[in-house]
Amino acid sequence: MNRAILKFTAMSCFLDRIKVVYVIFMGLVIPVGMKWETLSRGAAESQTFEMFTGSVGVALVLTGLCLGAAGTSTSRSAYSGECLPLIFSRPLTRAEYVVTKWCAIALVCGAITALQNILVAFVGMCFGEVWTVQIIGAQVLERLLDAGILSAAFLATMLARNRILQVFAMAAFYVWLVGQTLPPVSVAGPNLPGLDGVQVAGGQMFFLASHRIGDFLLPGIHVYEAMNALNFPWIELVCYVSTLLVYLFAAVAMTTRRDFFYGTD
Amino acid sequence: MQQPGVCIEVRDLSKSYKNGRVQALDSVNLAVYAGEVLGLIGPNGAGKSTLFGCLLGLLRPDAGSVHFDGKPVDYLSVRRITGYVPERPDFEQWMTGRLFLEYHHMLSRCDPSTMAATVEECLTTVELDPAVWGRRLGTYSRGMLQRLNLAQLLVGKPRILLLDEPTLGLDPVGVKIVRKVIRSFRQSGVTAIINSHQLDEIERECDRVAFLRQGKVEKIENLKGSVSGPHVLFLRWTETGSEGQHSSLVRSLAQSMGVTVQEANRSWARVGVAGGEQAARLIREVVAAGVPVEEAVAERARLEKLFESEPGSQGQ
Structure with a gap:
């Protein structure tokens, strides 16, 4: 773990004005504001709200934090605009860089989204909702875990600098997003005859597939359910840890193999 | 086996891009002696920047090797004594000049107790106005950023320097500072390679110059010996x-x-x-x-x- 990378990556998240504005709005103002508005109008919580306060919210905050690859000092080539990280001329291994970067981004992102969940709970309590320490604790831990796996996947994609892989990763991210935002139940309806029925069945299949692919690519752990389950969900945990390790190893391997220079894509 | 007195040794270095279609370096051999300043010149596309990338260990050569003091360039012990001035640094806009150097001080794994004094000394050496040390880099002029770029070289007191167009974008005062810095390093026996299009700069500061063309070292000239010919x-x-x-x-x-x-x-x-x-x-x-x-x-x-x-x- 490199202290300099850890410190300056975290600092960049809070001192880069554009990032700060984006993260505050996406991570805090919008979800907390939605909660407030929903409760003050006595309306039911929307799916968008669920999205902002869950793992999709973590992904949105992460996007802001990762823009500009927080904390790297680079040298821009005069010819093609590719960057050469000045920091790698310092005594720093690429594995150390990747792991430290992951830690810093995951911690900052996890902390922001955990804070968001706490604020949402606080707003809820102000309006008479019942929130236990166990529920809040479970949500905080879940956001940290979400931040951990999403940061690893983001880093692997950003550091690989392989166009095919990046296109694939973007597509996979959208599939995951669909699975997260539109559960198959949303398109469930009566068994319609003819073309309408085919359309509904097709939609259900698409969203179910998105959900499954999303779970495979970015598995999460439902902490509250795990806390209250009769048997600890070892399979969920093993899936989560193994996928996280795959992303981190991939990020280290790709960064180690990569040429850090222009014209080498 | 490294030749005696050689600090930087490049042996049969080849590097190509686009699956071998562009040969950037073609069996380059180069030896830089300890305490020597070598200039690197050549037309655009000659392979100078690629050679620098390989010297820094940021590019993976197709064949050949680069050794500093007999060790491969990607050894951390080698990185610890290597200083690099990139051609066009791209700074984090949110950092201040002081923070930038603190960052590099930490990255260099120098003694944390010396950080404040070292940072101040480096900023003073490059004659950056103390009034801007705490200002965001986004507000710096290009010349100020180039000075800061030079200041980061001083952090960690390197023994091997790789300078890529060190005077680019500098005003005459800045150029004088670069010369001063190179000379002070020279006096302390530092080995350096300078890549520059400023031929007068190369002549002034370098002991020898290597001319690269089409990925090959075409000629190495001795610049500090007596002039014998016309x-x-x-x-x-x-x-x-x-x-x-x-x-x-x-x-x-x-x-x-x-x-x-x-x-x-x-x-x-x-x-x-x-x-x-x-x-x-x-x-x-x-x-x-x-x-x-x-x-x-x-x-x-x-x-x-x-x-x-x-x-x-x-x-x-």
Whole structure:
């Protein structure tokens, strides 16, 4: 773990004005504001709200934090605009860089989204909702875990600098997003005859597939359910840890193999 | 096996891009001796930047090796003693000048207790106004950023320097600072490679120069040895007398010695001489004739000539 990378990556998240504005709005103002508005109008919580306060919210905050690859000092080539990280001329291994970067981004992102969940709970309590320490604790831990796996996947994609892989990763991210935002139940309806029925069945299949692919690519752990389950969900945990390790190893391997220079894509 | 006295050794280094379609470096061999400053010149696309990338261990060569003090470049112990000035640094806009150097101080794994003093010393050496040390880099001018770029080189007191166009974007004062820094490193026996298009800079600061073309080292020139062959002698004097008096005197003395004045004006002349002895004789006679000579220096027009020659016309 490199202290300099850890410190300056975290600092960049809070001192880069554009990032700060984006993260505050996406991570805090919008979800907390939605909660407030929903409760003050006595309306039911929307799916968008669920999205902002869950793992999709973590992904949105992460996007802001990762823009500009927080904390790297680079040298821009005069010819093609590719960057050469000045920091790698310092005594720093690429594995150390990747792991430290992951830690810093995951911690900052996890902390922001955990804070968001706490604020949402606080707003809820102000309006008479019942929130236990166990529920809040479970949500905080879940956001940290979400931040951990999403940061690893983001880093692997950003550091690989392989166009095919990046296109694939973007597509996979959208599939995951669909699975997260539109559960198959949303398109469930009566068994319609003819073309309408085919359309509904097709939609259900698409969203179910998105959900499954999303779970495979970015598995999460439902902490509250795990806390209250009769048997600890070892399979969920093993899936989560193994996928996280795959992303981190991939990020280290790709960064180690990569040429850090222009014209080498 | 590394040659004795060699600090940087590049052996049979090859690097290609686009699946081998573009050969950036083709079996480059280069040895830089300890305490030596080597200039790297060549036309655009010659492979200089690729060579720098390989020297820094940021590019993976297709074949060959680079060793600093007998160790591969990607050893952390080598990185610890290597300083690099990139051509066009891209700074984090949110950082301040002071923070940027603190970052590099930490990355260099220097003693944390020396951080404040080192950062201050580096910023002072590059003559960056203390009023801007705490300002965001987004507000810095290009010249200020170049100075900061140079300041980060000083962090960690490197023993091996790789300077990529170190004077690019600097005003004359900034250029003087770069020279001062290089000279102070030189005095402490640091080994350096300077990649620059500023040929006068290369001539001024380097012991030898390597000319790269089409991924190969075409020629290595010794710049600090005595000048034996025909060359141009540049003479500058203080013009104190009536207009053009000294200029006419220099012209007539040169003519009497059978040498050609290629160019002259009121206070300087460029004279083509046959060799070092003839140059020394001319200087003696000009001084004896009462011309207040300020500067007499051999112009090594060979560097420009390297660019003019046809590819492959000069053997290594």
